[in-house]
Amino acid sequence: MPSEQTGAPLLDVRDITVSFDGFKAIQNLSLQVWPGDLRVLIGPNGAGKSTLLDTIIGKVRPASGEVQFGGEIISRLPEYLIARRGICRKFQAPGVLESLNVRDNLRLAVRSDKDVFASLSPKIRPQEEARVNELLTLTGLTERQDVQAGQLAHGEKQWLEIGMVVAPRPRLLLLDEPTAGMTAQETAQTAELIRALAGQHAVLVIDHDMHFVELLAAPVTVLHQGQVFREGSLATLRDDPDVMEIYLGRPKEAAD
């Protein structure tokens, strides 16, 4: 389904299995994402969507199989090094730095030198500061830049975190339910933002909200019981009785 399958994939998840105390959250799953792709992952609860993202960013290690990113095996690297390779994830619950103001949240996200000793230099590169301003505009938070992140409204926190994960210009963005708790209008704006981001970044989105998925107008991968169940456009998947069945738990005949 990816728009262009020429060249090497950016993300290559190869036959991974993840098990928690014997329970296989992901079984022999393979998935490729090409540079600039926008891809949506859906699936019922427990399908392994979040576990897949956890595995890509190194929070969970696969029992077998491997994850390649830009041709390099990353599934053995510590998490912070995976992040530095250019994978950024937005978590389901807003993960902003509550006691810092909006601007400092973005500054820390933008910084290119992430070592302890480098952080002791108070200088900020002008291009990094310009990037912060750009992100404030992108997320509509320019007026709120001096507000402590903990004081933001829920939707604003979600946007700030999107700004933070976009900040270092990662090659791959993982967005875990980015519109959770947002109003219909905010959801539409977020869909627009994500569509604008695709192309510059490859984007992998998890969401439950079918209206939002429709707005993204991107290829959809359905996960079920830790495996890829179907791939296709939302329109074709909607009419697929098997997809209806795993979502609604009805027998095939009844779904028809």
Place this chain on the structure above:
Amino acid sequence: METQGSVSHTVPRPGRSVRAQSVKAAHLGKAALWPTLVVLALLLAPFVLASYPLALLGRVLALAIAALGASVVWGRAGILSLGQGLFFGLGGYALAMHLKLAATPKGELPDFMVYSGINKLPWFWQPFHSAPFALLMVVVLPGLAAYLIGWLMFRRRITGVFVSIITQALVLAFVTWLGGAQGLTSGSNGITDFQTFMGLNLRGPDFSRELYWATLLILGVSFAGTAWVLNTPFGSLLTAIRDNENRSRFLGYNPAAFKVAAFVLGGVLSGLSGALYTLHLGTISPAMIGVAFSIELVVWVALGGRASLWGAAGGMVLGQLAKDRISSAAPEAWLYIMGALFVLVVMYLPEGVAGLLKSRLSGGAGRRPAPLPMHPEVKDAV
């Protein structure tokens, strides 16, 4: 929660109104008044105070350096260490070993070793003949110990109460070993009977005043250095990691490295404090650096306000001065008073007295909550 140090002030922020800047300047002017008065009072103290109060003040100022360390480790990085006495003790013993050797006639062994039947100076005592080496060890030993302990804990992602338990156990193990190793450390009696330090007579009439100046200078430099460090992006990152370790990690920062660095800074400040305190008291013993000391440090820092350097240092100074007064008047009541104060602070003043003053200063006599985007200068200046 407090607003922490902004990443930098070197780049002007666009879109800031002139009014906002003049409000900030007014805040600064008001907030700078008290620190100036405190510094002036400390500078004038030797000309005003009699010898006992001056010695007492110098002693508690030495302890305030350890409080700065606790403010970094606990207030900023969110690591509640109940074992800062370990680093305090390492700094103190490093200097005490040199002072003891300096007070021992050439070719002889320190008196306590003779009593314990030791007939050769242990290898690790040898280099402490050198004063520069001992001074170096005052910061290197606690720094190294903090590095090793921090690295082992934070790399394994040990957090919260487990860190408190481990650090408490380590300080307990350390004082137990010190107390038992009679021939090597003078055991529970501690090391005492010092005479000279780098040519200065520790028992001379001018020494207590000289020591006061030295303490004030080291405290001032430690304070300024710590404030500077916390105002760099490093300080913001400690806050970030405390707030949300995962978010920081998945932005590409290694939280363990930052926590170890904060722990080392806290350890070094404790070591400096311990060495100065040893000079002030003319002795160091396991009882001075153990569990009780480590917990008392946390209590005073909490009372003053752990998130602010002024709060932490001020809490330590005032707490120790009160202890000197109250515990000599009513020794049996002292522990209860201290415990009650701690409970009250934890329940009603999570940011300590500094947090209370901060909201008073900026919020118009507590009519409404403080405006949230506080500037670090204002916060630290309370």
